[in-house]
Amino acid sequence: MKTKIILCLAASLTLTLSAIAQTKDNFYVKKADSTVLQTVKLDFAVPDIPAFKALGTDPSNILRPSSLKELSMMFSNVRSGDKFIIPQNLAIELTPGLLVKPWYTLNEYQKNAGIRLLTKMSVSVGSDQNPETGVNSLAFGFRTVLFDKGDHRLDTEFLDTAILRPQDAYTAMVFANRNEYLRSNNITIAQFAAFPETTQDSINKIAQELTASQYDFDGAVMKSLQEFKKKNWNAPRMDAAYSLVMQSPDTLLGSIKVNKHLVWWAWAFRPGKNNRSAQFVVGLNNSLYKANGKFFNEFTGNFRFYIGKNRLKALAEAQYQNIDHPLMGRTETLYSQVGIELAVYKSVWLHFGTGFLNALDGTARSQLMSNLNLYFSFPENFKLF
């Protein structure tokens, strides 16, 4: 209930602040990707869904399948007559590694980086139509986590003490409660084993609910995971993403052409192996976009230092950017800033930064720039009613 109230307030605040944002261009309300809030690299994260980021479209505003069945139905609408067309409203995000049957054990997942890379890879596809120009865009994106030392499943000691030992005790309790249920209802194990699976499941569910009233296993694991995240917020991690945008003046796939390539890369690491209060983050973002029949480049490189705790951090940052304009040629800037990031609530974050922007060719004077950003996201299980 408390969560709902806070999120409703955040939504109301969004409307209010959106009005402010129209008059002041240094104050923004942003809906964040889930990974942004989980890993808390505000302004810095490799996008969760690169295809949508590349289109500049909020996927919640466009058609989005929620199951593979819906997905296949959507793919059936890509033909018009005998020609393939660009669907006007399409947004798909898939993690193939989570959809196919696993072929690896937990031990293999821990030891094999290739398995982790594959299981954390996501694919996104999105399309959009510009209502003013009528230009149709189609984007494909790939994202993966190259490594993540903050993945608790790689920490054998944590798994043993915080999850598996409690899980062993929990399993024994559910099993004992199930056997007690069978005994009190004069059901032999041979009879139980011959029951339809749905009946077996119902009885095991009763045993599981009885056990939950005796021992909150899920709650204990959640608490341990929160502690783990607190200790490992600055664990080394590297993410990468790529997106390709294609555009067509009409809806026909035959006239579509590559318009933009985007690459993101971010690497976060600790100043020392046992450090729990600071973090360095390096981020690179490059886009190659087409204008007037030629490709132009836009590059941004950031280096940021954080100090503090996961939910309250001070930061110092340097950002280099160069942009090739079709008419103005190349501009190069260096922006240096200090700021803070503060978790107002678990899915609502404030980011404040202030610093100087310098044009490196000396053509413009240094500018003092400040920004205040409010990031929020709705939890997956959020329901108003």
Next chain:
Amino acid sequence: MHPVTFKPNGDPLKINIQYLGAFTASYIYTLWEANSNAQVSQLSGNNLNSQDDVYPLPCPVAANTGRIIEVFSTLKNSTGASMIGIVEVTVSQGSTVLATISEQETLGAGATVINDMFINLIQ
């Protein structure tokens, strides 16, 4: 219940319990006496180390006729994304694999799911 046929005069029987997927699993393996609620043996384990989840069945081999193998597991997905989990039990006689039985579960984000597998040993 999955029936598995074995040779009463053949080599000793053994089972191997495996979990496929990056989740934690804890289990109780019980060998139930034929037509009875008596337990021949009961052992427990988890998937922290998959090398120690192999269990020989009692000898003489013929005494296992009609017995029921139960592998009662809890599967815990401690991540924020749903995934597929597979419980796989292989029954072997000597070096011959008699059967590999697998059951699939959908593990929602943070969910704890029970899987209860029964194997009936028949001649």
